[in-house]
Amino acid sequence: MxxxxxxxxxxxxxxxxxxxxxxxxxxxxxxxxxxxxxxxxxxxxxxxxxxxxxxxxxxxxxxxxxxxxxxxxxxxxxxxxSPGINRPLTREEDFTRFAGEKIVLKTKDPINGRRRFKGTLEGMEDGLIRLSSGKDTFEIPFDRIARARLDIL
Structure with a gap:
């Protein structure tokens, strides 16, 4: 950073x-x-x-x-x-509430060589956010997220 x-x-x-x-x-x-x-x-x-x-x-x-x-x-x-249509996701409960929605997130430091992720939020469990993008599924620790938001448009 x-x-x-x-x-x-x-x-x-x-x-x-x-x-x-x-x-x-x-x-x-x-x-x-x-x-x-x-x-x-x-x-x-x-x-x-x-x-x-x-x-x-x-x-x-x-x-x-x-x-x-x-x-x-x-x-x-x-x-x-107001949060508008592309609402920021800031709390752990947001990642449960908006499961099934498209999101964009940026991590504080690289995970598997990347910091930006875009895909469908599958939910959150045990401090890990699960995100699917095409064939790939990522598990990202909540405490490593810099910013996240819904990606409706």
């Missing part, structure tokens, strides 16, 4: 730790934090889905906290959004 990737991962984790309690208190779940360049994207969800008003509310409360704590170097644009 390049130095910049590690730096970005640390910023994303710092932001997650700071804002997740506020998002939970607002009755929503923080699904993802992505920081790239001058863009910070928070993905939120709740049963029944999120509204534009939900996104605006979270943007206000989180924006105020981030202005005070200042974990992001320089200027950035804060975006708060």
């Amino acid at each position: 390049a130095f910049e990737d590690k730096k970005t991962d640390n910023i994303e984790e710092t932001i997650r730790v700071l804002v997740e309690p506020l998002v939970l208190h607002a009755g929503m779940e923080l699904l993802g934090v992505e920081y790239a360049g001058s863009r910070l994207v928070l993905t939120i969800d709740k049963p029944g889905g999120v509204t534009v008003d939900d996104c605006a509310h979270v943007s206000r409360i989180v924006g105020d906290l981030l202005d005070i704590k200042d974990p992001v170097p320089g200027r950035y644009n804060l975006e708060v959004s």
Whole structure:
């Protein structure tokens, strides 16, 4: 992993730790934090889905906290959004819930010489995500996943 990737991962984790309690208190779940360049994207969800008003509310409360704590170097644009059709998969239960769906995932380090995988999620058991792609089936440890999302489109 390049130095910049590690730096970005640390910023994303710092932001997650700071804002997740506020998002939970607002009755929503923080699904993802992505920081790239001058863009910070928070993905939120709740049963029944999120509204534009939900996104605006979270943007206000989180924006105020981030202005005070200042974990992001320089200027950035804060975006708060719903997971949309290509929802990120961040928790172990997501990999059980979305079994049978097409997904894309990237590992933290190479597995069998590769970091990117695309295929049908077969499920998760004993900390291993099972993914089939054509004739191949892969078992990928949950703790080695950097990012994963549904691949509907």
